[in-house]
Amino acid sequence: MSELLAVQAEGLTKRYGALTAVDGISMRVAQGEVYGVLGPNGAGKTTFLRMLFGLIRPDAGQLEVFGRTWAEHGTAALDGVAGFIESPRFYPYLSGRRNLQLLAGLDGGSGADRIEEVLEVVDLTGREGDKVAGYSFGMRQRLGVAASLLRDPRLLVLDEPANGLDPAGIRDMRALVKRLAASGLTVLLSSHDMDEVEEICDNVTIMKRGSVAYHGTIADLRRQAPPQAHLLRTNDDTAALALAGRADVSVSAADGQLAVHGQQTAIDAYVADVVGSGLAIRSLTLGEAPLESLFFMLTESAPATTATPAHTDLEEATR
Incomplete structure (x- = not known):
């Protein structure tokens, strides 16, 4: 490098x-x-x-x-250098290929011989003759990348x-x-x-x-990143929270549910303890991904x- x-x-x-x-x-x-x-x-x-x-x-x-x-x-x-800020814009009444031809001409014409190549790179081969007005938003985004690649950046x-x-x-x-x-x-x-x-x-x-x-x-x-929480709802969250002291987990109440942190085996044991105590589990889901948190x-x-x-x-x- x-x-x-x-x-x-x-x-x-x-x-x-x-x-x-x-x-x-x-x-x-x-x-x-x-x-x-x-x-x-x-x-x-x-x-x-x-x-x-x-x-x-x-x-x-x-x-x-x-x-x-x-x-x-x-x-x-x-x-x-090439690219775009926010969403790329094209002439909707022209085809994808024609838009690229115009852009290559505005940029000196050197990228005209790369049009078919860049269309293939962005998976628009077969749709290059269609008017951009009929493209999905994702196709227009990919056409923007194709336009950027004309410069061989x-x-x-x-x-x-x-x-x-x-x-x-x-x-x-x-x-x-x-x-x-x-x-x-x-x-x-x-x-x-x-x-x-x-x-x-x-x-x-x-x-x-x-x-x-x-x-x-x-x-x-x-x-x-912090460990991912398991989110637990029961028929009696106060009683379930009290059971945390008997398990190797950290449990806190938030937004009408319990956030449970710990090793997976400890969480499994805690959930089993909750069920064994006679409490009903209403839901058990994963919280935000660690990097998102x-x-x-x-x-x-x-x-x-x-x-x-x-x-x-x-x-x-x-x-």
Whole structure:
């Protein structure tokens, strides 16, 4: 892997009057990785991507793409970069292929000979002659990726590519990103879906109200995640809670049910004890996935601190 970073942001800040949309964030995206920028709506993800594409300029800080900056290189800073912000737009009365032909022409024509190839990559072969007006939302998203691939980029930037898709569309988009990453392409994507980021990303930056709440690998994030709870409802939760003292589990009452934490064998024994005591179990379900719970802990806690280097500890990130 090259030592030259695909994206390097240092102290990047963007303000709109009294609102600080991006507050001194730092980020390093290595070539060849899939990097996720995660956060709830309003966290500053799209603002960061707009600065990367040069659509808006930062008020402070430095942003380099393959070692180039907008101040020194102008539009050449985006050589080897492609992608889209929010949802891609096309002429609905033209076919998918014709839209790509027009876009290739606007970009100098060099991508015209790649149209059939990129249509196959995004699984639109056979539908390329249909008008875009008849495409599903997921097909239009995939056509947007195809348009980006016409430039044969080294870095592909996608802004919430699975947002608004149905389950089948989400599955197809994730599979597409995985295929692109396997080809050696660097992918930087934003998302508010922890499942999406966990499945396809190598590293992640979690943002909260414009600041960095966490930098690190998905593996490190998993290690910091709390254990998954089992959610229990009985005909007498007070009596069931009292039984916790006889088992090696932690049980707490919340939202009209009991949250049970512990090793699976201990939870099994506790549930058996509840049944053996004569209580009726109304429901037993799994709570939030561990990474989802951690995501909410990081993004719904007290205001974020100043951005810190990669591999921030959970205790520091949630202060």
